[in-house]
Amino acid sequence: MVITNNVHLPDCSELNVQEVDLSSPVLLAAGPYLGKDCENINNEFMLCRFESGDPRACLGLGKLVTTCTLQFFQKVKRACFHEFNQYANCVDKSSGDLSFKHCRKTQAVFEECMDEKLCMKRPEFGYFCRARVHKTSRPPPPANPCPCQPVVPDPTPSLPDCKPRQHPRFGSRFYWMTE
Template sequence: MVVTKEVDLPLYETLTVQEVNLSTSALMTAAPYLGKQCEGVNSEFMLCRQETNDARACVELGKGVTCCAMQVFMNIKKSCHEEFNQYLNCIDKSSGDFGYRHCRKTQAVFDNCMDEKMHVKRPDFGYFCRGRVHKSKRLPPVPPPCPCYPKFQDATPSLPDCKERKPARFTSRLFWVTE
Protein backbone atom coordinates (compact mmCIF):
# COMPACT_ATOMS: atom_id res chain seq x y z
CA MET A 1 0.00 0.00 0.00
CA VAL A 2 1.34 3.40 -0.93
CA VAL A 3 1.22 6.00 1.83
CA THR A 4 1.46 9.65 0.87
CA LYS A 5 2.06 12.62 3.12
CA GLU A 6 -1.68 13.42 3.09
CA VAL A 7 -2.46 10.17 4.95
CA ASP A 8 -2.61 10.69 8.70
CA LEU A 9 -1.26 7.56 10.42
CA PRO A 10 -1.79 7.05 14.15
CA LEU A 11 1.19 7.08 16.46
CA TYR A 12 2.64 3.76 17.57
CA GLU A 13 1.83 4.54 21.20
CA THR A 14 -1.88 4.76 20.40
CA LEU A 15 -1.79 1.33 18.76
CA THR A 16 -0.12 -0.56 21.59
CA VAL A 17 -2.42 -2.67 23.73
CA GLN A 18 -1.89 -5.86 25.69
CA GLU A 19 -2.43 -8.75 23.31
CA VAL A 20 -4.31 -11.95 23.99
CA ASN A 21 -1.39 -14.38 23.62
CA LEU A 22 -3.20 -17.70 23.70
CA SER A 23 -3.09 -20.81 21.56
CA THR A 24 -5.75 -21.88 19.09
CA SER A 25 -7.07 -24.53 21.44
CA ALA A 26 -7.39 -21.99 24.28
CA LEU A 27 -9.36 -19.62 22.05
CA MET A 28 -11.57 -22.48 20.83
CA THR A 29 -12.21 -23.60 24.41
CA ALA A 30 -13.53 -20.20 25.47
CA ALA A 31 -14.99 -19.17 22.09
CA PRO A 32 -18.72 -19.46 22.93
CA TYR A 33 -18.33 -17.52 26.17
CA LEU A 34 -16.01 -14.99 24.61
CA GLY A 35 -18.41 -14.44 21.71
CA LYS A 36 -21.42 -14.03 23.96
CA GLN A 37 -19.86 -11.73 26.57
CA CYS A 38 -18.06 -9.47 24.06
CA GLU A 39 -20.87 -9.43 21.50
CA GLY A 40 -21.87 -5.78 21.91
CA VAL A 41 -18.32 -4.40 21.81
CA ASN A 42 -17.39 -6.57 18.84
CA SER A 43 -20.55 -5.61 16.91
CA GLU A 44 -19.80 -1.93 17.49
CA PHE A 45 -16.24 -2.40 16.23
CA MET A 46 -17.35 -4.31 13.13
CA LEU A 47 -20.04 -1.72 12.39
CA CYS A 48 -17.43 1.04 12.61
CA ARG A 49 -15.12 -0.85 10.25
CA GLN A 50 -17.95 -1.44 7.77
CA GLU A 51 -19.28 2.12 7.83
CA THR A 52 -16.02 4.04 7.73
CA ASN A 53 -14.00 1.59 5.61
CA ASP A 54 -10.97 2.88 7.51
CA ALA A 55 -9.27 0.97 10.32
CA ARG A 56 -7.75 4.13 11.77
CA ALA A 57 -11.16 5.45 12.80
CA CYS A 58 -11.89 2.34 14.87
CA VAL A 59 -8.66 1.90 16.86
CA GLU A 60 -10.28 2.72 20.20
CA LEU A 61 -13.14 0.30 19.59
CA GLY A 62 -10.60 -2.40 18.67
CA LYS A 63 -8.85 -1.78 21.98
CA GLY A 64 -12.20 -2.27 23.69
CA VAL A 65 -12.65 -5.66 22.02
CA THR A 66 -9.19 -6.76 23.16
CA CYS A 67 -9.85 -5.48 26.68
CA CYS A 68 -13.15 -7.40 26.82
CA ALA A 69 -11.40 -10.62 25.70
CA MET A 70 -8.70 -10.16 28.35
CA GLN A 71 -11.38 -9.61 30.99
CA VAL A 72 -13.21 -12.81 30.01
CA PHE A 73 -10.01 -14.86 30.19
CA MET A 74 -9.05 -13.35 33.56
CA ASN A 75 -12.49 -14.24 34.95
CA ILE A 76 -12.18 -17.79 33.61
CA LYS A 77 -8.74 -18.10 35.17
CA LYS A 78 -10.04 -16.83 38.50
CA SER A 79 -13.10 -19.10 38.62
CA CYS A 80 -12.68 -22.20 36.44
CA HIS A 81 -8.95 -22.51 35.77
CA GLU A 82 -8.63 -26.28 36.32
CA GLU A 83 -11.70 -27.20 34.25
CA PHE A 84 -10.60 -24.83 31.50
CA ASN A 85 -7.15 -26.47 31.34
CA GLN A 86 -8.64 -29.97 31.20
CA TYR A 87 -10.92 -28.99 28.31
CA LEU A 88 -8.08 -27.13 26.59
CA ASN A 89 -5.73 -30.13 26.80
CA CYS A 90 -8.41 -32.44 25.48
CA ILE A 91 -9.05 -30.21 22.45
CA ASP A 92 -5.33 -29.76 21.89
CA LYS A 93 -4.31 -33.42 22.10
CA SER A 94 -7.32 -35.52 21.11
CA SER A 95 -7.32 -34.83 17.36
CA GLY A 96 -5.28 -33.13 14.68
CA ASP A 97 -8.04 -30.71 13.70
CA PHE A 98 -8.93 -29.39 17.19
CA GLY A 99 -12.25 -31.24 17.04
CA TYR A 100 -14.76 -31.00 19.87
CA ARG A 101 -16.24 -34.47 19.30
CA HIS A 102 -13.77 -36.30 21.57
CA CYS A 103 -14.06 -33.80 24.44
CA ARG A 104 -17.77 -33.64 25.29
CA LYS A 105 -17.26 -34.88 28.86
CA THR A 106 -14.63 -32.26 29.71
CA GLN A 107 -16.78 -29.66 27.93
CA ALA A 108 -19.70 -30.55 30.21
CA VAL A 109 -17.48 -30.15 33.29
CA PHE A 110 -16.25 -26.75 32.07
CA ASP A 111 -19.79 -25.62 31.17
CA ASN A 112 -21.06 -26.62 34.62
CA CYS A 113 -18.25 -24.66 36.27
CA MET A 114 -19.02 -21.56 34.18
CA ASP A 115 -22.71 -21.86 35.07
CA GLU A 116 -22.19 -22.41 38.79
CA LYS A 117 -19.32 -20.02 39.53
CA MET A 118 -19.68 -17.28 36.93
CA HIS A 119 -23.43 -17.62 36.23
CA VAL A 120 -22.80 -17.69 32.48
CA LYS A 121 -24.57 -20.31 30.40
CA ARG A 122 -23.10 -21.67 27.19
CA PRO A 123 -25.01 -20.22 24.21
CA ASP A 124 -27.28 -22.73 22.51
CA PHE A 125 -26.39 -24.27 19.18
CA GLY A 126 -27.03 -21.78 16.38
CA TYR A 127 -26.94 -18.70 18.64
CA PHE A 128 -24.26 -17.00 16.57
CA CYS A 129 -26.05 -17.79 13.28
CA ARG A 130 -29.15 -15.79 14.15
CA GLY A 131 -29.63 -12.34 12.73
CA ARG A 132 -29.48 -9.47 15.18
CA VAL A 133 -29.93 -5.72 14.97
CA HIS A 134 -27.18 -3.76 16.70
CA LYS A 135 -28.22 -0.36 18.05
CA SER A 136 -25.22 1.94 18.06
CA LYS A 137 -24.76 5.07 20.14
CA ARG A 138 -22.42 6.54 17.52
CA LEU A 139 -23.76 8.78 14.81
CA PRO A 140 -23.62 7.28 11.33
CA PRO A 141 -20.94 8.71 9.07
CA VAL A 142 -21.86 11.44 6.62
CA PRO A 143 -22.44 9.85 3.21
CA PRO A 144 -20.32 11.17 0.34
CA PRO A 145 -22.06 13.76 -1.83
CA CYS A 146 -23.77 12.55 -4.96
CA PRO A 147 -21.96 13.42 -8.18
CA CYS A 148 -23.61 16.25 -10.10
CA TYR A 149 -24.01 16.01 -13.85
CA PRO A 150 -25.20 18.74 -16.24
CA LYS A 151 -28.96 18.42 -16.77
CA PHE A 152 -29.29 18.74 -20.52
CA GLN A 153 -26.13 17.12 -21.75
CA ASP A 154 -26.85 14.21 -24.02
CA ALA A 155 -25.02 11.17 -22.75
CA THR A 156 -25.24 9.43 -26.14
CA PRO A 157 -24.82 11.89 -28.99
CA SER A 158 -26.34 10.81 -32.29
CA LEU A 159 -24.19 9.05 -34.80
CA PRO A 160 -22.75 11.27 -37.52
CA ASP A 161 -23.69 8.74 -40.17
CA CYS A 162 -27.50 8.53 -40.08
CA LYS A 163 -28.19 7.67 -43.72
CA GLU A 164 -30.35 4.79 -44.83
CA ARG A 165 -28.33 1.70 -45.55
CA LYS A 166 -28.76 -0.74 -48.38
CA PRO A 167 -29.96 -4.21 -47.50
CA ALA A 168 -27.31 -6.92 -47.19
CA ARG A 169 -26.04 -8.38 -50.48
CA PHE A 170 -26.41 -11.89 -49.25
CA THR A 171 -28.90 -13.19 -46.76
CA SER A 172 -29.09 -12.12 -43.18
CA ARG A 173 -27.11 -13.84 -40.50
CA LEU A 174 -30.41 -14.58 -38.84
CA PHE A 175 -31.66 -16.77 -41.71
CA TRP A 176 -33.18 -19.35 -39.35
CA VAL A 177 -35.51 -16.79 -37.80
CA THR A 178 -38.82 -16.79 -39.62
CA GLU A 179 -41.09 -13.85 -39.59
Protein backbone atom coordinates in the same frame (compact mmCIF):
# COMPACT_ATOMS: atom_id res chain seq x y z
CA MET B 1 0.13 0.73 -0.53
CA VAL B 2 0.84 4.26 -1.69
CA ILE B 3 -0.47 7.14 0.41
CA THR B 4 -0.11 10.90 0.32
CA ASN B 5 1.17 13.31 2.96
CA ASN B 6 -2.31 14.44 4.01
CA VAL B 7 -3.26 10.95 5.27
CA HIS B 8 -2.83 10.71 9.05
CA LEU B 9 -1.15 7.51 10.23
CA PRO B 10 -1.41 6.67 13.93
CA ASP B 11 1.69 6.71 16.11
CA CYS B 12 3.06 3.50 17.60
CA SER B 13 1.80 4.59 21.02
CA GLU B 14 -1.77 4.60 19.66
CA LEU B 15 -1.34 1.09 18.27
CA ASN B 16 0.31 -0.57 21.28
CA VAL B 17 -2.03 -2.68 23.37
CA GLN B 18 -1.54 -5.72 25.57
CA GLU B 19 -1.90 -8.78 23.37
CA VAL B 20 -3.96 -11.87 24.08
CA ASP B 21 -1.22 -14.50 23.84
CA LEU B 22 -3.31 -17.66 23.72
CA SER B 23 -3.20 -20.68 21.46
CA SER B 24 -5.89 -21.83 19.05
CA PRO B 25 -7.22 -24.65 21.27
CA VAL B 26 -7.69 -22.22 24.16
CA LEU B 27 -9.52 -19.72 21.96
CA LEU B 28 -11.66 -22.49 20.43
CA ALA B 29 -12.58 -23.86 23.85
CA ALA B 30 -13.58 -20.43 25.15
CA GLY B 31 -15.07 -19.16 21.88
CA PRO B 32 -18.81 -19.39 22.58
CA TYR B 33 -18.49 -17.85 26.04
CA LEU B 34 -16.07 -15.17 24.86
CA GLY B 35 -18.35 -14.29 21.95
CA LYS B 36 -21.35 -13.99 24.25
CA ASP B 37 -19.52 -12.05 26.98
CA CYS B 38 -17.99 -9.48 24.60
CA GLU B 39 -20.83 -9.49 22.07
CA ASN B 40 -21.84 -5.85 22.37
CA ILE B 41 -18.35 -4.36 21.99
CA ASN B 42 -17.50 -6.81 19.19
CA ASN B 43 -20.62 -5.78 17.28
CA GLU B 44 -19.82 -2.11 17.83
CA PHE B 45 -16.27 -2.63 16.51
CA MET B 46 -17.43 -4.59 13.45
CA LEU B 47 -20.10 -1.99 12.70
CA CYS B 48 -17.47 0.74 12.89
CA ARG B 49 -15.15 -1.18 10.56
CA PHE B 50 -17.96 -1.84 8.08
CA GLU B 51 -19.36 1.69 8.08
CA SER B 52 -16.12 3.63 8.05
CA GLY B 53 -14.13 1.46 5.66
CA ASP B 54 -11.04 2.76 7.42
CA PRO B 55 -9.45 0.78 10.27
CA ARG B 56 -7.89 3.92 11.74
CA ALA B 57 -11.33 5.18 12.75
CA CYS B 58 -11.91 2.16 15.01
CA LEU B 59 -8.64 1.92 16.96
CA GLY B 60 -10.29 2.82 20.26
CA LEU B 61 -12.99 0.21 19.82
CA GLY B 62 -10.36 -2.38 18.91
CA LYS B 63 -8.59 -1.67 22.18
CA LEU B 64 -11.88 -2.12 24.04
CA VAL B 65 -12.39 -5.50 22.34
CA THR B 66 -8.93 -6.62 23.45
CA THR B 67 -9.58 -5.35 26.98
CA CYS B 68 -12.88 -7.23 27.13
CA THR B 69 -11.14 -10.42 25.97
CA LEU B 70 -8.43 -10.07 28.61
CA GLN B 71 -11.01 -9.43 31.33
CA PHE B 72 -13.01 -12.48 30.22
CA PHE B 73 -10.00 -14.78 30.46
CA GLN B 74 -9.09 -13.32 33.86
CA LYS B 75 -12.62 -14.14 35.09
CA VAL B 76 -12.35 -17.68 33.74
CA LYS B 77 -8.92 -18.09 35.34
CA ARG B 78 -10.22 -16.99 38.75
CA ALA B 79 -13.37 -19.14 38.67
CA CYS B 80 -12.84 -22.22 36.45
CA PHE B 81 -9.14 -22.48 35.74
CA HIS B 82 -8.76 -26.23 36.28
CA GLU B 83 -11.90 -27.20 34.33
CA PHE B 84 -11.06 -24.87 31.46
CA ASN B 85 -7.47 -26.08 31.33
CA GLN B 86 -8.64 -29.71 31.13
CA TYR B 87 -11.07 -28.88 28.32
CA ALA B 88 -8.59 -26.84 26.28
CA ASN B 89 -5.91 -29.50 26.74
CA CYS B 90 -8.35 -32.17 25.54
CA VAL B 91 -9.20 -30.11 22.43
CA ASP B 92 -5.49 -29.69 21.76
CA LYS B 93 -4.35 -33.26 22.32
CA SER B 94 -7.29 -35.48 21.35
CA SER B 95 -7.26 -34.97 17.58
CA GLY B 96 -5.17 -33.49 14.83
CA ASP B 97 -7.87 -31.10 13.65
CA LEU B 98 -8.84 -29.64 17.07
CA SER B 99 -12.15 -31.49 17.03
CA PHE B 100 -14.54 -31.26 19.97
CA LYS B 101 -16.13 -34.70 19.58
CA HIS B 102 -13.64 -36.47 21.86
CA CYS B 103 -13.95 -33.85 24.62
CA ARG B 104 -17.66 -33.82 25.47
CA LYS B 105 -17.12 -34.97 29.06
CA THR B 106 -14.57 -32.27 29.88
CA GLN B 107 -16.76 -29.77 28.01
CA ALA B 108 -19.73 -30.67 30.24
CA VAL B 109 -17.62 -30.17 33.38
CA PHE B 110 -16.40 -26.79 32.11
CA GLU B 111 -19.93 -25.68 31.16
CA GLU B 112 -21.22 -26.66 34.60
CA CYS B 113 -18.47 -24.64 36.26
CA MET B 114 -19.19 -21.60 34.07
CA ASP B 115 -22.88 -21.86 34.92
CA GLU B 116 -22.35 -22.25 38.67
CA LYS B 117 -19.53 -19.81 39.33
CA LEU B 118 -19.90 -17.15 36.62
CA CYS B 119 -23.63 -17.56 35.82
CA MET B 120 -22.79 -17.88 32.12
CA LYS B 121 -24.66 -20.38 30.02
CA ARG B 122 -23.23 -21.58 26.72
CA PRO B 123 -25.18 -19.99 23.84
CA GLU B 124 -27.41 -22.45 22.03
CA PHE B 125 -26.39 -23.86 18.68
CA GLY B 126 -26.84 -21.27 15.90
CA TYR B 127 -26.93 -18.27 18.25
CA PHE B 128 -24.18 -16.40 16.41
CA CYS B 129 -25.76 -17.13 12.99
CA ARG B 130 -28.98 -15.26 13.76
CA ALA B 131 -29.52 -11.85 12.25
CA ARG B 132 -29.68 -9.08 14.83
CA VAL B 133 -29.94 -5.32 14.71
CA HIS B 134 -27.23 -3.63 16.75
CA LYS B 135 -28.23 -0.32 18.31
CA THR B 136 -25.40 2.16 18.68
CA SER B 137 -24.95 5.66 20.03
CA ARG B 138 -22.33 6.54 17.42
CA PRO B 139 -23.41 8.98 14.70
CA PRO B 140 -23.74 7.55 11.18
CA PRO B 141 -20.63 7.87 9.03
CA PRO B 142 -20.30 10.50 6.30
CA ALA B 143 -21.03 9.49 2.70
CA ASN B 144 -17.34 9.21 1.69
CA PRO B 145 -15.43 8.78 4.98
CA CYS B 146 -11.95 8.24 3.59
CA PRO B 147 -10.57 10.80 1.12
CA CYS B 148 -7.88 8.32 0.12
CA GLN B 149 -10.52 6.02 -1.38
CA PRO B 150 -12.51 8.07 -3.89
CA VAL B 151 -15.76 6.70 -5.22
CA VAL B 152 -15.12 5.54 -8.79
CA PRO B 153 -17.95 4.46 -11.09
CA ASP B 154 -17.75 0.98 -12.56
CA PRO B 155 -15.90 1.35 -15.90
CA THR B 156 -16.88 -2.11 -17.16
CA PRO B 157 -19.58 -1.90 -19.81
CA SER B 158 -22.31 -4.49 -19.81
CA LEU B 159 -21.79 -7.54 -21.97
CA PRO B 160 -23.52 -7.62 -25.34
CA ASP B 161 -26.26 -10.13 -25.96
CA CYS B 162 -24.64 -13.33 -27.14
CA LYS B 163 -25.94 -15.35 -30.02
CA PRO B 164 -26.30 -19.05 -29.37
CA ARG B 165 -23.30 -21.03 -30.57
CA GLN B 166 -23.63 -23.75 -33.12
CA HIS B 167 -22.89 -27.34 -32.13
CA PRO B 168 -19.31 -28.56 -32.55
CA ARG B 169 -18.61 -30.37 -35.83
CA PHE B 170 -16.99 -33.44 -34.33
CA GLY B 171 -19.10 -33.78 -31.22
CA SER B 172 -18.59 -32.69 -27.65
CA ARG B 173 -15.41 -33.16 -25.67
CA PHE B 174 -17.62 -34.23 -22.80
CA TYR B 175 -18.62 -37.53 -24.38
CA TRP B 176 -19.70 -39.00 -21.04
CA MET B 177 -22.40 -36.37 -20.65
CA THR B 178 -25.69 -36.73 -22.47
CA GLU B 179 -27.35 -33.79 -24.10
